[in-house]
Amino acid sequence: MKVAVMGAGAVGCYYGGMLARAGHEVVLIARPQHVEAIARDGLRMETRSFDEHVRLAASSEPSAVQGAQLVLFCVKSTDTESAGAQIRPHLPADALVLCLQNGVDNADRLRAVLPETAVAAAVVYVATEMAGPGHVKHHGRGELVIEPSSTSEAVAQALIAAGVPTEVSGNVRGALWAKLILNCAYNAVSAIAQLPYGKTVQGVGVKDVMRDVVAECLAVAKAEGVQVPGDAVAAVDKLADSMPNQYSSTAQDLARGKRSEIDYLNGLVVKRGEALGIATPANRVLWALVKLMESRPASVWLQGAAHRAVTAA
Incomplete structure (x- = not known):
């Protein structure tokens, strides 16, 4: 199977690398510094079970x-429409575009940009980071839940054979x-504190804040007519134990002086709550604080990152 990864950051490099390692023809579409490193050395995949360089194509x-x-x-999520428009002229008629993104509305937004292409949503459960140019570090998990489509079953089987646990689900x-809900509970708090999940939940009152966030999310989801599977409260409680050293993607974005996806996480809950007449004060505070922190100059974050590196050393 020929596979392209549009936006090959930590998530894209992990799944693209797993497919390439299994023998599929993969091209990563990434930032120039990653493309150069991958062209020179291959993609370094540092996972819990192996650490090796995987040869595959890369392009910007x-x-x-x-x-x-x-x-x-x-x-x-901030780039969904613009990136969709960039790939639209080049997509084969029979391609499946699988959205491996945070948030709940990306597939719908992408379908509006790609009306003639099959688009399927996916839920991603993986802890990864880019540890350097062309170097993806895997901290845990890796499951995918994907939406049914004409080719979803075949794609799922290819992913499973590549070592990626995958389920096709009607919900x-x-x-x-x-x-x-997991992202709303953890991402902003990890970003504001610049701490990994394990240390974040040790903060005084933090677990209570997370439970307030979860309750608001569930109220909005119920009003939206969404059936949330499983026990959301228990899932939030368990996440820090399963990924104690993971920083949220929002924390990583702020540490690099980049705009985060908070508008599509806590911000989406706030927006939908307003439309449905449901109060979401805990989500609103976290959303507002991250937005405020996004306005800080990148140099402030870089100084903080340098200080943390020295302290850790």
């Missing part, structure tokens, strides 16, 4: 999706909300 051009049967769409909307 959206046109590299040409000929791909499967496109893993991994850009930030991906509910699963996306379950993941959103």
Whole structure:
């Protein structure tokens, strides 16, 4: 299978690398510094079970999706429409675009940009980070839950054979909300504190704040008619134990002086709560604080990162 990864950051590099390692023809569409490192040395995959360099193609051009049967769409939620428009002229008629993104509405937004292409939502449960140019570090998990489509079963089997646990589910909307709830509970708090999950939950009153966030999310989801599977409260309680050293993607974005996806996480809950007449004060405070922190100059974050590195050393 020919696979293209649009927006090959930590998530895209992990799943693209797993497919390439299993023998599929993969091209990563990434930032130039990653493309250069991958062209020179291959993609370094540092996981819990192996650490090796995987040879695969890399490009910084959206046109590299040409000929791909499967496109893993991994850009930030803030870039969904613009990245979709970039790849649209180059997509084969029979391609499946699989959204491996945070948030609950990316697939719908992408379908509006790609009306003639099959688009399927996916829920991603993986802890990864880019540890350097062309170097993805895997901290844990890696499961995918994907939406049914004409080719979803075949794609799922290819992913399973590549070592990626994958399920095709008719309730991906509910699963996306379950993941959103995890993100709303952890992402902003980890970002504000610049601490990993394990240390974040040790803060005084933090678990109570998280439970307030979860209760608001569940109230909004119920009003939306969404059936959230499983026990959201228990899932939030367990996450820090399963990924104690993981920083949230929002924390990583702020540490790099980048705009985060908070508008599509806590901000989405606030927006939908307003439309439905449901109060969401805990989500609103976290959303507002992260937005305020996004306005800080990148140099402030870089100084903080340097200080943390020295302290850790």
